[in-house]
Amino acid sequence: MTTMTMAQALNAALRDALREDERVLVFGEDVGPLGGVFRVTDGLTKEFGEDRCFDTPLAEAGIVGLAVGMAMGGFRPAVEMQFDAFAYPAFEQIASHVAKLRNRTRGRLSLPMVIRIPYAGGIGGVEHHCDSSEAYYAHTPGLKVVTPATPDDAYWLLRDAIADPDPVVFMEPKRLYWSKGEITPADRRAGGFGQAVVRRAGRDATLVAYGPSVPVALQAAESAAQDGISLEVVDLRTIVPFDDETVVASVRKTGRCVVVQEAQGFAGVGAEIAARVQERCFHSLAAPVLRVAGFDIPYPPPILEHAHLPDVDRILDTVDRLQFGDEPDLLHLAREVS
């Protein structure tokens, strides 16, 4: 067992993938000698040479389009988008080609490629460096969308993503890059990809979270426990494929559910989760499924981001509205009256 930061775990995953499979290539902006702006590709060019890990010209559609062609030609590119908002130039390539090539060609071509995207906020970044863009990708049929919350998951999910026969958008929560954790020994972990995990068991309500929101949900559960409320925390790990089974089993057990996401709430992944939970767990629910999310605003300037980001208090306030007494949801009623 080794302790690593998430960035180091991702680096180890790329390194091991490059070592094990010569078809794997890493490219993007500043990923070569610099090692990427978050150092996720640190040392890879040195170890594997410029052929296997290289800097591209500055053009994101070009990076993704090049990866499409190289994957068609038998390689397994794992490319880096420097930041969430700077992946947008590549969106046409992602939505029209990466997501669709297998389907368009009736399975005759496939695209085993990974697009790594550092995403979300909480690091005091200036505008265009903090977008939560996961819903765009999750909404696009044909893409798998993955987001780790621990270094161990970061390592294994990235290994799984690179080995996957389909394209994977691998969303890395920036603020967790420096979080530390233990990595399990090198023998391949069974499962994980496509499977949510119960991070903390509880009785009274389920918090469903993913990526950057998982540690916040865990802190909220810790704090609630001190008040005698037992919260279960489910970490999705992969948004697509979505693990209905684990989420549903948890909510049927606890009877209450709060979905937590950092992204703006409207039409987000959390809305999808809330809908799925109430469709499947209606008879087990003692209260409506509630959501905790960022506000529906462009990502705020750094000094104000604390006001936007869902924190422990926002989660606990929402848990309080889960009708543990027999009173209805007063907050909603109050809004309707005023």
Added chain:
Amino acid sequence: MSVRTSRQAVDGLLPSPEPVRFIAEDGTAVPAPAGYPAPADEQLLEAYRRMVLGRRFDRQATALTKQGRLAVYPSSRGQEACQIAGVLALREDDWLFPTYRDCVALVSRGMDPVEVLTLLRGGWHCGYDPAATRVAPQCTPLATQTVHAVGMAEALRRKGEDGVVMAFIGDGGTSEGDFHEALNYAAVLHAPVVFFVQNNKYAISVPLARQTAAPALAYKGIGYGIPSEQVDGNDLVAVLSVLTEAVRRARSGGGPFLVEAHTYRMDAHTNADDATRYRETEEVERWESADPLARLETYLRGRGLLDDEAVAAAHSAAEEYAARLRDEMNADPETDPFELFDHVFAEPTPQLREQRALLAAELTAPED
């Protein structure tokens, strides 16, 4: 520090000031252009037969739209010299990245015409096997295929294969960002790829003058360090010669090349378009007299390579081909609604399995 660009380096990247030409519009030979060998006579005869076939195919496809057998068809009538030369310049193991307008090129490569038309018939998005044919799916998002072509070229190079990739693109498509990213990537990677612009003067209704202020599209190469050439796109001999040279160069490690062919889209953008809204009949008529097929025929006859018999044989082969195509297209394509779920991922997700079952229930429910 002083910066100086060598005149020689610049000149080496520029296209000829006038499009390369072997045949005048009246079908007579012009003095041979420097640096471009004339293709072998046998290859020109083969090109002629393929042009006859391609034109007949194109006419049949347009007819099929009227019979409701094709959802839409973008004709390439008038562009046959480009379509056929592009294919003849490539080996079978080279890759071709076509657009929606390049059906004639694909059938000319020997692909099953029904498979080529599957996209436009609406049976599936791509009817052929790209891996087996080494032809990427016909691409509609403009210019996006040019970047894939660079990736494929880079893949071939890395695998030690001496294959070349040719990316087809229209004049309008050269305004898209992806085209510029593709040129730049190709140059930086020194990838064995040929960009082939069929400048047919229109992007749907928008004329070339609104598309660019460049002296010619071929000049877009120099900014990226890519050598380029412009060619008379209605002169089969010229297009074939220039493309063959570009492919030879790429294959022997010379890097990417850009070719602009000046041609003309004789028909509307597609059967659904009304070209009289944006161009004059006189303009179209002027281009009729530059017809690439008539031009090649006159040229070959003039050189004693083609006689009435050979012309008749080419036409009757084309008629047979068209009749077979019509019959095959008259049968309804076989489709399976459940296939909609089969290729989204290698393994369908649990959600896709549920939705498949839902569709099955809908399709088997008794009608009320």
